[in-house]
Amino acid sequence: MTVEEISILSAAIAVSFGALGPGLGEGRAVAAALDAIARQPESAGTISRTLFVGLAMIETMAIYCLVVALLVLFANPFVK
Amino acid sequence: MKSPLVVEPLFYIGPVPITQPVVATWVIMAVMVLFSILLSRHLKQRPGRTQAVMELITGALDHQIEDVVQSDPAPYRVLIGTIFLFVLIANWSGMLPGVEPPTAHLETDAALALLVFAATLYHGVRSNGLVGYLKTFAEPTWIMIPLNLVEQITRTFSLIIRLFGNVMSGVFVIGIMLSLAGLLVPIPLMALDLLTGAVQAYIFAILGCVFIGAAVSEGRDTASQERSPS
Known part of the structure; x- marks a missing residue:
């Protein structure tokens, strides 16, 4: 395999596995937040704001993988 | 396919290359400044319709900032x-035909x-003093x-x-969908983009607020701990 083919394959692997973890994590976070809102509807505002910020933090991991994949595809240092 | 990490210059002012995101940023800045001048020129004690909307937006912003910082939102509002x-506005400017959002490039x-x-740094140093702010880096231990x-x-x-x-x-x-399917197909994705x-604009602002609030309040906590020996 050439470097280009390996790069494409590794980009796909990076995004797929990088989306797996944050997906599971975000699911758990949303489930916990919904549970908390169901128990205490009066604090829904605070919970949802914290949830949004937390989701953004978790999502960043997936975005990192996406950026790594893009670097591998478009700015690969080993491809001339 | 065009790399999203590289920007081609549109034109040159002298030796300085001017790219599309820079032009988009300038236009957005001009629009924002123009609107705020126009809207804040005839402020009244009894607000009209536009002023009421503006006050609603400012009030909502103030409320969010106050919730995060837990103090007067005035120094952070601007x-x-x-x-x-x-x-x-930058994120939504991608909906206009021919415009690429400036935030879709790393530099902006x-x-x-x-x-x-x-x-x-500024708010941390201003509220705690230089030494007090540097001390917060050694929290909880060195x-x-x-x-x-x-x-x-x-x-x-x-x-x-x-x-x-x-x-x-x-x-x-959206670019990939356009090259595959064309007319009307990317519209749901554009709605998702809105x-x-x-959400990203909200998160960016709130996270900035959280960072500033942490820099301000960390010093306040340690100062109050030093003042009250336990």
Whole structure:
């Protein structure tokens, strides 16, 4: 395999596995937040704001993988 | 396919290349300044319709900032509010034909995140003094100093990458859908882009607020602990 083919394959692997973890994590976070809102509807505002910020933090991991994949595809240092 | 990491210059002013995101940023800045001058020129005690809407937006911003910082929102309103509105307009400007959102390029996001970083330092030093602010890096113990320093850099970096990745991936996906299917098919994705753009603008502003609030309140906590010997 050439470097280009390996790069494409590794980009796909990076995004797929990088989306797996944050997906599971975000699911758990949303489930916990919904549970908390169901128990205490009066604090829904605070919970949802914290949830949004937390989701953004978790999502960043997936975005990192996406950026790594893009670097591998478009700015690969080993491809001339 | 065009790389999302490279920007081609549109034209040159002298030796300085001017790219499309820069022009888009200038236009957005001009529009924002123009609107705020026009809307704030005839302020009345009894607000008309436009002034009421503006006051509603400002009040909502104030409320959010106050919730995060837990103190008077006035010193942070200008920066956080401007960043929120700018990122929001920039994210949504991709809906206009021929315009690519400036936030879909690393440089704009880096500038915004560096602004937040500078504001964090400024407000931290202003409210705690230079020594007091530097002391907060040694919290809870001095072993944490390198970690706290690294945290400052990584969170600024993740602020850049988060906004860039979200907006750029939206633009990218729409481009791919257009090249595959064409007319009317990318519209649901563009609607999703509107949602992502709003959420990311909100998150960028709130995270900036959280960082500034942490820099301000960390020193306040340690100062109150020193004053009251337990």
